[in-house]
Amino acid sequence: MDFVTPGYYYWFLPITMALYFTLLKGKQENRIILLVIMSYIFFFLSSGWYFILLAVSTCTDWIAGKKISTSDDDYIKKRWLYTSLSINLGLLAVFKYLDFFIESLNLITLKLPSSPEISTLGLILPIGISFYTFQTMSYTIDIYRGTGKPYEKFTDFACYASFFPQLVAGPIVRSQEFIEQINKPREFSISRTRLGITLIVYGLFKKIIIADNVAVHVNEIFAEGAALDNTALVWWGALCFGIQIYCDFSGYTDIALGSAHLMSIELPENFRTPYAATSPRDFWRRWHISLSTWLRDYLYIPLGGSRNGNTKLALALMATMILGGLWHGASWNFAIWGFLHGILLLGNRVLASNKLIISSFYKFPKIMTGFGWLVTQFSIFFTWLVFRIEDTTMLFRSMKSFIGIDAYWDLDELLSSLPYIKVTTAIMVFSFIILHGISGYLGSGKYWLARRNPFIWGIICGSALGVCVILRPIEAADFIYFKF
C-alpha cells in the first residue's frame, strides 16, 4: 500500500479517521495507540515483515533515550548514544549499503590476480529505512546533547517513529515538534479537514498527472541507444527528470501532510518552490528541507561547520554533502551528486563574498538575481543527470552534451526520439514551469487553494481529481523516494 493505492483512500484513511474522531473521541492516549496500530498495518501492507526493523529501531532509541536522560554519568550516556547509533546505522549499513560495499570491493579486488569474487546477499531495501532511522537517531542525539527531552510514554514515541503519513518517505520530523503536535487536544476540525483534502488532491495531481507522465519521456531519453550527443535531447531529459523528481517527492509530501492534517496533526514542510532558488544555498533551503536541516544539525555542525576557518568549512561541507548524497542510495552516482552539490555550495560561498559580485547585486539587483537563478537552475538540472543515469558511459555522454562538449543541437531528432505522447507532455512541462512560479508568488499554491471559497475550491479540486482518475497511468509508478 502507498499513497496512490486506491485502498488507501477507500478504506485505510476513512477507517483511521472514523476511529480517531468518533470511537476514541476525547481519549488522546487511545488515539495514539490507534495511530501506532494503523501505522504498523500500513507499514506491513507496504513492506511486509520489514516492520520488525522499525520496531527494533523504535525500541532501541526508546531505551537509549531513557537511559541517557536518567543517567548522570557521561560514560553511560555516551555508551547508550553509541549503542543507538550503532544499531540504527548498522541496520542501514546491512540493508542498504552492504551489497553496494561488496560490489565495490569486487570491482577493486577483481583487478588483482586470483582474487575471489564475493557474492552479494541480494537483500531487498526495506521501504523507508533511511527516513525512520534518521528520525529516531535524532531523538537520542537531542537527548544526549540536552536539546531535547525524552518522551514520557512509549506509545507516544512509537507513534513518533511510525506515524504512517511520514513513515515511508518523510518529512523527517524532530521529536520535540511531534510531541507538541500530539500533546495538543485534537478535535475534528472541518477547516483542517478541507486543508488536508486539498493537500492530498494537490499531491495526487503532482504525482499521477505530472510526475508519472513526464517519466515516460525521461525513461525514453535515458535509455540505451538514445542520441545523447544531442544537447536538445539531454536538456529536455534533464528538465523532465527535474520536474518528475520534484513532483514525485513533493507530491508524496503533500499527501503525507494532508493525511496528517486529517488527524489534526501538522507536519513540517519539505519543499518551498525549489526551482525558484537563485543560489545553490537557496536551493537547499527549499529542497528536502527536513533532510538538509537534519544534515546541518547532526553532521555539518558537529564536523565543525563554518566556525573553524575556511579549510575545515570546506571539508565539513563536502563530507556532509557526499554523505547526504549517499543517504539517497547505495550507488556512486549519489555520492557524486552530493559531491557536485558540495562544490556548488562552496562556489556559492566564494562568490557571495566577492566584492565585485556584491556591488553588482547592489547596482543591478534584478539582472543579477535573474542571472543567479539561471546559473543555479542550470547547475541543479545538470546534477540531476548524475542522480538519474546509472550507466557511467551514458552519464558522461549526457554530462558533456549538457554543457555542449562534443555535442550538437537537433530539434527534429529530439522530436523523433520522444514517445508518441509529446504535445501533452510538453504542455505539462511548460504549465508546470508557469504554475511553479505562480505558486511561489502566491506563497504556496496549495495553501492558497485551501483558502478559496467553496465553489472555486470545488471547481479546482474536483476537476484536478477527475483528471487524476481518468489520466492515471495503467500501472502507477512507485514513488522515487521509496527506494531511499
Added chain:
Amino acid sequence: MFSNSSLVRLFRMDANHEKLVSPDGLFIWKGNKWIESPSGTTQTFNWNGSNWEPINPKDGGMVLSPDSENLWTGKKWIPIPPSLHDNLTSKKTNQNDKINTRKSSFGNHNKNMININNIEILKSMISGIFIFFVTTSMLSSQIIQPLLYDASIVRVGRYALTFDAWDTIEDDEAISVVGIGSSMLQYALDGNCVENEMNLEGTYVYNLAIPGSMPYIEMLQTEAAVKASPDIIMIEVGPNSLWDVNEFSNDALLNYFELRLTILSLMMDGDDDGIWLDILRDSELSFIANSFDKEFKAESVHADDALEEFLRRIILDDSSAPREVSAAYVPNPNHEDWHSYLRTQKWLYSKLELMDEEKRMEWENSTVVNAVRKGVNNPEHYGTLNHEALEYMVSRFSETGIKVVLVSPPLHPLLLEELNPGQYDGHNNTLENLSLNDNVETLNFIWEDYWVDDDFFDHNHLDRHGREKFCEVLAPYISSYLEN
C-alpha cells in the same frame, strides 16, 4: 564635489564634529575635507520631513563598515562592541542573504488557514463532487469515446460502434435486419445491396460484424439487441464461432479480449448487463467496467492517447486518424454518414487480386494449408464457451420473438479441398442443434459450390465480387423470412 541635493542625504554624526558619509558610502567628511571610506560604508538616519537627522547611537544609529565589523567614531574605525555583535551579525546575515537570494521570500509558505463553517464545507464537497463527475464524464464522452471511432487511438474503429449502433436501430422505426459476427460476415454482408435486392420499402439491413469477434464477445450486446428489437438478427456461425477459447488461450487472444471487453463495457448502458456476466471467465470479467473504479480504469487505458490526439488536432491541426476512405475509419454516431456506414461500410481491397504469381503460390501452399490445421477450422460440437454464448444469444432472441438466422459465410474452395473428412462436423452439428430453437433458421453457405476463387479476398473472406453474389443469394431468404 557634491551638489547640495546629494548632501541632503548625509548623516551628521554629532553636534561637535561633522562626520558625514557621502550617499554612495565612498567618502567621509572629516570637517574640512572628504576622505575615502571603505567601499560600501553604511549609515543609519531618520528623515524628519525636511531633513535627515542622525539616529542616536544608543538607538542603533552609527556609521558601519561594509562588513559591519567596524564603527566610525568620528575620528577612526574601531571594532564594534560585543553587545552589538549579535544584533549586527544577524543584520549582516540578512544583508548577505539579500545579496545571495534577493527573492528568498519567494515561495515562503503562507499557511494561514481560514475557518469555514458546516455550510461552507458542504458547499465545497458538493461542488467538488459535482465537478469531479462533470470532468470525468466530459473527458470520457467528449474526448475519449469519439476518438475510439475514427481509429486514431485504436486500430479498428468498429470496436466502438456496437452499442451506439443498437441505439440507432432502436430509433429507426423501420424493418431492421442486423448481422453480427466476425470479419467473415463483415466482409460478406453489404446491407445496402441486400436492401436493394429485396426491394422492400422501409427496410434497413445493418452490418455490425466486428473483426476477430466470436460469440463469447458478441454476447455482450444481447440485451441491447433485445431492447432494439430488430425483426431479424443474423448471427454468424462459422469457423470463428465454435472453437475452444480455453484450449487456445494465449497473450494475443487475452489482449484482444481485454481491448474488446474494455471498449464494449465503456460504451454500454447500465441495463445492458445479462446472463453473459455468468458466462465470462474471471479473467475476462475483470475487464468489464461495472463499477466507477473499473470504468475510470477502463477509460484511463485510452485516455493518454486520446488526450494527445485531441491536443494535436487543436494545437497542431494534425491527426493520426486514417482518412475517411480508410476501412479502419468509422464515422461518429452524430456524423451524417453514420447510418449509411452501418449498412454499407468500406472494405479493404482484395488480397488475392493484389498477389503476384509467386505470392499466390506461397499462399496456396502455405497459408491455406496452415489455416486448415488451426483451431478455428476444427470446430467443436458443443461445450465450449463460444457454444455457451451462442446458445444464450439464440435462446434469448428466440424467447423475445426476434427471428434468428444462423448464417455460415462461404470459405475459399481451396480451403474446403484441404479439409479432412468430418473436420467440420462440429459446425454442422451445432447448426442443427441450434435450429431446434423456435424462430431460428439456418443458412449454411459453406458447402454451396457456386463460390469461386474470384469471389474471395483471402481464404475465408469475400471480396467485392463475392459480396455481390452473397447479396444475391441472401436477399431472397431474408425477404421470405420478413414476409412470413
